[in-house]
Amino acid sequence: MVVLFLATSFFCVGQAAKDRFKDWAQTPPMGWNSWDCYGPTVQEHEVKANADYMASHLKDYGWDYVVVDIRWFVENTKRHGYNQIDPRYVLDAYGRYMPATNRFPSASDGSGFKALADYVHQKGLKFGIHIMRGIPTEAVKRKLPIKGTDGITADQVYTTENQCKWLKDNYTIVADKPGAQEYYDSIFELYAEWGVDFVKIDDLSAPIYHEDEINLIRKAIDKCGRPIVLSTSPGATPVTAGPHVSEHANMWRMVNDVWDHWRHLDHLIGVSQDWFSYIKPGTWPDCDMIPLGRLSIRGERGDDRMTSLTKDEQYTLMTFFTIFRSPLMFGGDLPSNDDFTLSLLTNKEVLKMHAESSQVRSLYYDEDKTAITSKNENEDWTYLALFNLSDSAPSDVWVNLSDMGMEGPVKISNMWTNEVLGTVKGKFTQNLAPHASGLYKIEKD
Template sequence: MGWNSYDCFGATVTEDEVKANARWMADSLKRYGWQYIVVDFCWFYPHPPGSKASPPPQFRLPDGSYVPWLPMDAWGRLLPDERKFPSAVGGQGFRPLAEFVHSLGLKFGVHIMRGIPRQAVWAKTPVKGIPGVTADQIADVHDTCSWLNTMYGLDMSKPGAQAYLNSLLELYASWGVDFIKVDDISQPYHAAEILGYRRAIDHCGRNIVLSLSPGETPLSRATEVNQLANMWRLSADLWDNWNQLRHAFELAAAWVSYARPEHWPDIDMLPIGRLSLRGPVGSPRYSRLSDDELQTLMTLWCITRMPLMLGGNLPDNRPFDCRLETNAEAIEADQGPYQPRLLQQSDTLIIWQSTDTLTRSKIFLAFFNLSEHPIKTTFRLNRIAAWSSANRRSSDILVRDVWKNESWRTRTRRQLFVQLPPHGCVLYRLSGYENPKQSE
């Protein structure tokens, strides 16, 4: 659970903006479980003040060198741009910013591009720890990203390629990084480099979350990626668009069975709140999703236990955004010991159930209306998974509407009567109810 700078600042987020979001999270969200502050891409790029270039280009000069020259150390490892991140001055990197985030009781993460900087290959920078090996000897110059031209892929069969990744993660660990999002790696799927990053993290001596991007990650790689990554993207970038959100239901259904503790399929960030302040998609705005659609977004992520990474500028949150992000019961469905499964799916109505795996005494039920019209439906409570033995002694159930904050009693043989607005949902939390007279 955390915040990522991409949806609101694209490639141009500054240190002050990161700190403002970190303070807001610490003050308003941390007690609900939100903890990661992630600086997204191109933190190394020397943007002129006010620039909205996203993604920003790098140009090759006649002598083969590059402009703008990106801040980089002697070992070919990129450093933060000091104009955007003044505390990085003097080669300190992200250590001062990470210390600030940690001082708030939060964790710090960075986005990185797969591979090695092209300018390091041109400069033939040495690979740390492997005498005589230079960047040009480990790069695959034919393996490039289609949308950002600053990096080459690594040929992991070459001596020194793994050492380069080890040195990279050694640097990030020294900064105090807790999370890395590696981009341009899972679509197309780069198996050897994914394994390389996994090994580098395991070698660095610090617990660092490995998140892979972008999607769609091939379903045929599900077992492998589940073993190597902590998060892996299921979709291309998801924005405030109903058609994309509707597609997310298909992705969740296909991938939910591959989740396990510390290893999670990841649809994408949550486009809630104030978006695209300086790009990357469209003009500055609050999310174009309606309130019903935003509630559907948050409910789908929570009932299927997807990672929760906020994309909007937190200090600009509206009251409704705050209610979505601070509903403790919805967050319980996402973060607690629950096992989700798809109960029913049609073109218009989808029902998910998620059961407490420890006691089986609590169940979440989510109903989603994908149609353009209101829906009324009924649901027999005896369709849900068996209760724990303690609850089978009583047929009373406490039903709680998570978003409306309303509760009532019913019995297992009865029905729920559900009304759903277009593109809307309800989320119920069901628990066994013991009549006090029966327990005396």
């Protein structure tokens, strides 16, 4: 009996340690990411301006991550794509990328993102960065040493196989080579020193799911001594990888980049049908960034604009992202928000659902209509989202309340307007315009 008890105790402790990272994102992370508005060109003053706005207008609603996206380590980046002709990389002596000081002046003297992270933290917010998987091609070319090893250099741990096809900054790391784990350990040691709270890592999930490198990354984060949320990107993450990614990452992309086009949102809603069972505290299927507000100031996709989604489509996007409990990473330039955009980000009832709901499930889905429901067990509320996905005409979208376990009369409220729609029994129907949606709170009458 004593042996059994000790074995069981050991297993419980081991499992708790293994799952510790899930404590870092018990609710879906919410914040701002620089990609949709600045592509690979964001500068320090722009990051600070968005942090200032978040602290003043959004922090009280749960928004708290400020994330610097791709290529912060390249001095001569450009809009509308990437400079892959003559990029000027900034690396330290151990082959680790450092912020380009012509874009991030506070990173001078090798201090990295420490000062910028401190600025964000002083506002009660959290700081994040984007990296590419693998080891820098420049580190390989210069045969730079890997910190924590006895003389192993970058050229001894790489392969050109499965190199990212759309950005050639890094090579693949050969996971079982001596020095591979140490390289990932060294970069996360650096990020912990800077005060990084969130890392989005690209080219991990598609077109190949890089399980070996995800394992290296998970171990490195667990060793670094700082809670760092791990976001894998881009999609589509294969559903067959669901059991693995949900045990190693806090969030993972279901599709490729979502921009301000209806077809992207329509596709996302369809793909999401395979991921409902993975919506759990600590690990979240990710809908991608929210392409609302002012986009592409110096972006990769298109020119400076306010989102091209209609108001109905913007409500549909936010309704889907919130009832699905996706992480919410706003992509537009926050200081450029108009009142309508801000209203989409500060609805207390909608954000309460996003933070507190459980049992998220699809009631039905077809090409033209879908219905999603969830529960708030603390309040004994049921949530319901109805969507008209058709392009052509208004349509009745309905549910049988019995499908949500409701047999008697219930009170239904519109969550975006706080309007009480009345008491309903049996069947609930709404006539919705093309691409429109409705979000409802249901209470026992």
